[in-house]
Amino acid sequence: MIEVRGLTKRYGEVLAVDDLTFAVRPGEVTGFLGPNGAGKSTTLRMVLGLDAPTSGTATVGGRPYADHPAPLRAVGALLDAGAVLPGRTARHHLLALAASNGIPRRRVAEVLAEVGLDGVARRRTGTFSLGMRQRLGIAAALLGDPPVLVFDEPLNGLDPEGIVWIRGLMRRMAAEGRAVLMSSHLMSEIELTADHLIVIGRGRLVADTAMRAFIDARSGREVLVRSPQAAALRRMLSAAVQVREDGADGLVVTGLDTAEIGALASAGGVELHELTARQVSLEQAFMDLTRDVVEYHTEHAPDGAKETVR
Amino acid sequence: MSASTMSAPAPAAGRATFVHCLHAEWIKIRTMRSTLAVVLGTVAFGIGLAALGGTAAGDEYPNLSAADRASFDPLAISLRGYLLAQVSLGLLGALVVTSEYGARTIVGTLTAVPRRTRVLAAKAVTLIAVALPVALLICLGGFLVGQSALADAGAPHVALSDPGSLRAVLGGALYLTLAALFGLATGTVIRSTTATVTTLFGVMLIVRGFAPALPGALGDWTVKYWPPIAGGQIVTGYRDPDLLAPWPGLSMMAVCVAVLLIAAFAAFRRRDA
Ligand SMILES: Nc1ncnc2c1ncn2[C@@H]1O[C@H](COP(=O)(O)OP(=O)(O)OP(=O)(O)O)[C@@H](O)[C@H]1O
Ligand SMILES: [Mg+2]
Numbered sequence: 001m002i003e004v005r006g007l008t009k010r011y012g013e014v015l016a017v018d019d020l021t022f023a024v025r026p027g028e029v030t031g032f033l034g035p036n037g038a039g040k041s042t043t044l045r046m047v048l049g050l051d052a053p054t055s056g057t058a059t060v061g062g063r064p065y066a067d068h069p070a071p072l073r074a075v076g077a078l079l080d081a082g083a084v085l086p087g088r089t090a091r092h093h094l095l096a097l098a099a100s101n102g103i104p105r106r107r108v109a110e111v112l113a114e115v116g117l118d119g120v121a122r123r124r125t126g127t128f129s130l131g132m133r134q135r136l137g138i139a140a141a142l143l144g145d146p147p148v149l150v151f152d153e154p155l156n157g158l159d160p161e162g163i164v165w166i167r168g169l170m171r172r173m174a175a176e177g178r179a180v181l182m183s184s185h186l187m188s189e190i191e192l193t194a195d196h197l198i199v200i201g202r203g204r205l206v207a208d209t210a211m212r213a214f215i216d217a218r219s220g221r222e223v224l225v226r227s228p229q230a231a232a233l234r235r236m237l238s239a240a241v242q243v244r245e246d247g248a249d250g251l252v253v254t255g256l257d258t259a260e261i262g263a264l265a266s267a268g269g270v271e272l273h274e275l276t277a278r279q280v281s282l283e284q285a286f287m288d289l290t291r292d293v294v295e296y297h298t299e300h301a302p303d304g305a306k307e308t309v310r
Numbered sequence: 311m312s313a314s315t316m317s318a319p320a321p322a323a324g325r326a327t328f329v330h331c332l333h334a335e336w337i338k339i340r341t342m343r344s345t346l347a348v349v350l351g352t353v354a355f356g357i358g359l360a361a362l363g364g365t366a367a368g369d370e371y372p373n374l375s376a377a378d379r380a381s382f383d384p385l386a387i388s389l390r391g392y393l394l395a396q397v398s399l400g401l402l403g404a405l406v407v408t409s410e411y412g413a414r415t416i417v418g419t420l421t422a423v424p425r426r427t428r429v430l431a432a433k434a435v436t437l438i439a440v441a442l443p444v445a446l447l448i449c450l451g452g453f454l455v456g457q458s459a460l461a462d463a464g465a466p467h468v469a470l471s472d473p474g475s476l477r478a479v480l481g482g483a484l485y486l487t488l489a490a491l492f493g494l495a496t497g498t499v500i501r502s503t504t505a506t507v508t509t510l511f512g513v514m515l516i517v518r519g520f521a522p523a524l525p526g527a528l529g530d531w532t533v534k535y536w537p538p539i540a541g542g543q544i545v546t547g548y549r550d551p552d553l554l555a556p557w558p559g560l561s562m563m564a565v566c567v568a569v570l571l572i573a574a575f576a577a578f579r580r581r582d583a
Contacts, residue, residue, distance in 0.1 A: 048421050072422050085410075088341045097334065
């Protein structure tokens with residue numbers, strides 16, 4: 001539904017997007033990840049025809065964005081939630097957008113209700129909180145009931161209830177068969193929301209993969225075992241594989257899967273209280289992957305990202 | 311979930327047209343708070359200045375020399391409010407675009423209507439729809455109020471049916487509408503509200519003030535051909551032989567605005583949002 005081929009954008013010396021090729025499929029939420037300055041927003045702006053690519057193409061539903069007869073009915077986008085005229089009411093903000101695409105006025109009331117802003121429809125947006133503006137931006141994206149949705153950091157400024165709401169909204173949009181592309185730095189949220197990931201760093205594609213595969217590939221083969229007879233179990237296992245202690249009753253085993261460990265424990269008469277394959281979080285997997293392509297980093301990064309990066 | 315087995319909702323039918331875009335721009339200019347402020351302020355100032363100017367000029371008239379009496383221009387006195395109105399309507403024209411860059415709503419506008427020529431054309435048309443009636447109100451109101459103030463003071467005055475009066479009132483309104491488009495074009499190129507306002511002040515008022523002080527031919531040329539000075543001849547009754555006549559003067563301004571608009575359309579189409 002969104003297809004990007006060889007997309008490149010150069011701002012003077014800065015190569016913001018570098019020969020990017022990927023596709024965003026319908027029926028899925030695709031997380032668009034990358035460190036600050038990776039080129040996510042620039043890519044989305046080119047997809048929406050706001051910035052002209054230096055080279056390459058981007059199409060939505062098979063044609064360049066600008067060629068759609070009524071673009072808001074083809075793609076809904078939230079690029080910059082702060083982008084409202086403070087003196088204009090929420091309702092007028094949406095009415096103007098709806099009018100430009102021949103979308104009936106009643107849709108304005110519908111989307112305002114959908115994002116929970118119906119009570120403040122006639123208030124000037126200058127009085128809105130960050131989260132309310134974010135909701136207004138999402139309402140604008142939904143106006144044309146489009147089959148493709150593009151959100152650049154839609155979670156910024158949302159309260160926990162709002163974040164859960166967005167998660168549900170994205171999931172529902174994808175379940176309805178829409179293509180949803182969403183950038184965010186909140187890995188825990190992306191992990192809960194996205195089916196597919198596109199990761200970029202310094203403008204280049206770093207990963208284009210299903211979420212599960214992305215995490216599994218980086219999870220290693222560690223298994224956590226808890227047992228009141230941890231020492232005995234350790235003696236049994238350490239002959240064959242690598243084992244390290246994790247607390248008084250825990251072991252982290254590398255080299256055997258859960259079934260094999262369970263079988264060995266059972267054969268040796270060792271009682272088990274926990275047996276889990278360890279999964280890294282998306283956050284950890286993301287940071288491992290992008291460590292070398294981080295544009296702006298902190299000198300004293302938290303654990304797991306201690307290396308100094310150029 | 312398999313994506314291939316699921317068909318996404320197809321985009322609903324219906325093609326967005328220029329009229330849709332015009333409607334959107336109309337909603338926007340109507341709901342921009344500065345629009346009302348500029349309109350009310352400009353009308354009040356234009357007509358107020360005509361009343362004050364008429365009274366003051368009328369009171370001075372008896373003390374004028376014969377030469378000054380010969381160049382006494384009741385038309386220009388009543389329409390002097392155009393000097394500030396051109397800047398404020400120019401500001402309105404600029405705001406139609408610069409407010410969108412300032413608040414970044416240009417992103418939403420161009421996402422909704424990626425055809426940029428259409429967007430800028432719709433902005434120009436709605437601007438004219440606001441600026442022209444306001445300009446007519448200022449010029450006609452200023453004329454009537456100013457002439458009656460002159461009459462009350464016993465100074466020479468003219469009627470709307472007198473030669474040149476209608477030309478000055480209607481032509482003055484056209485000039486102010488051109489000034490609004492001048493602001494639109496300049497704002498589109500510059501994008502920043504403050505920088506555009508500074509430019510408008512410079513081009514429309516400061517050059518006018520300094521032009522006579524410029525040396526020799528440059529000064530003569532500027533006083534005669536500088537578009538806002540030349541265009542301003544449309545509201546005068548007294549003819550200075552060193553200056554352009556009313557309609558050629560207004561044409562000078564019109565050509566200048568046309569060139570700026572062409573540049574604005576080119577820049578708007580070409581540049582990143
Ligand atoms: N208009 C511009 N002029 C010059 N450089 C730009 C411009 N827009 C973006 N850049 C540069 O392009 C690079 C990519 O920026 P972009 O905003 O796309 O990153 P991002 O992935 O969205 O980052 P973030 O996560 O911080 O939002 C950055 O180095 C940025 O400085
Ligand atoms: Mg960004």
